[in-house]
Amino acid sequence: MNKPIRILGIAGSLRNTSFNRGVLRAATQLAPDGAIIEIFELDGIPGFNQDQEQNPPEKVAEFKRKIREADAILFVTPEYNYSVPGVLKNAIDWASRPYGDSAWNGKPAAIMGASVGGIATARAQYHLRQMMVFLNMFPVNQPEVMIGNAAEKFDEQGNLTDETTKGFIRQLLENLVTWTHRLAEEPKKMEQGG
Numbered sequence: 001m002n003k004p005i006r007i008l009g010i011a012g013s014l015r016n017t018s019f020n021r022g023v024l025r026a027a028t029q030l031a032p033d034g035a036i037i038e039i040f041e042l043d044g045i046p047g048f049n050q051d052q053e054q055n056p057p058e059k060v061a062e063f064k065r066k067i068r069e070a071d072a073i074l075f076v077t078p079e080y081n082y083s084v085p086g087v088l089k090n091a092i093d094w095a096s097r098p099y100g101d102s103a104w105n106g107k108p109a110a111i112m113g114a115s116v117g118g119i120a121t122a123r124a125q126y127h128l129r130q131m132m133v134f135l136n137m138f139p140v141n142q143p144e145v146m147i148g149n150a151a152e153k154f155d156e157q158g159n160l161t162d163e164t165t166k167g168f169i170r171q172l173l174e175n176l177v178t179w180t181h182r183l184a185e186e187p188k189k190m191e192q193g194g
């Protein structure tokens, strides 16, 4: 039997009743058999300072350790001013440094996002995909889980209540697990000349 796929879930909001943190909580319940999602909270990560990248703060060191231990990464991002929130970009930057010691290198990933607006984090998600080119990450393409008009799909505590959305999340997580297994097989195939 395969070992469970360990997914590190990262939400780009610190807000108490955040829709995106609610999506991530829902994802932990919707993950398929054979996958476990562990949540990493970004609060407490200071602003990036390149003077400290060789000896980063403990929270950043822990973040990099968790990323390295994970088989795959799940980002759940709000959209701020047509891009990803600073807290998420800041965390991504920390874990990508120092040059040559990025924790993101080669990781399979999936992206989701919830917004109060109708464009539903599309612009933020494509910025995140653009970052993944340089980070050498491998995001699943579909389904694109872009949750618009979030106020109608969550309760007052920020818990996701919309069943259609839960179906998309379930599908994306299944695809992430399949994709992660596939990428893990590739090096073996190459060794075998396949």
Ligand SMILES: Cc1cc2nc3c(=O)[nH]c(=O)nc-3n(C[C@H](O)[C@H](O)[C@H](O)COP(=O)(O)O)c2cc1C
Binding pocket: 013, 014, 015, 017, 018, 019, 020, 021, 078, 079, 080, 081, 082, 083, 114, 115, 116, 117, 118, 119, 120, 121
């Ligand atoms: C600084 C800021 C910028 C925002 N910019 C956008 C935006 O560009 N597009 C959008 O759809 N919503 C935008 N919003 C609204 C967010 O969708 C909304 O605040 C959402 O609840 C944030 O996610 P959260 O609930 O996970 O914290 C913005 C909110 C803030 C605070």
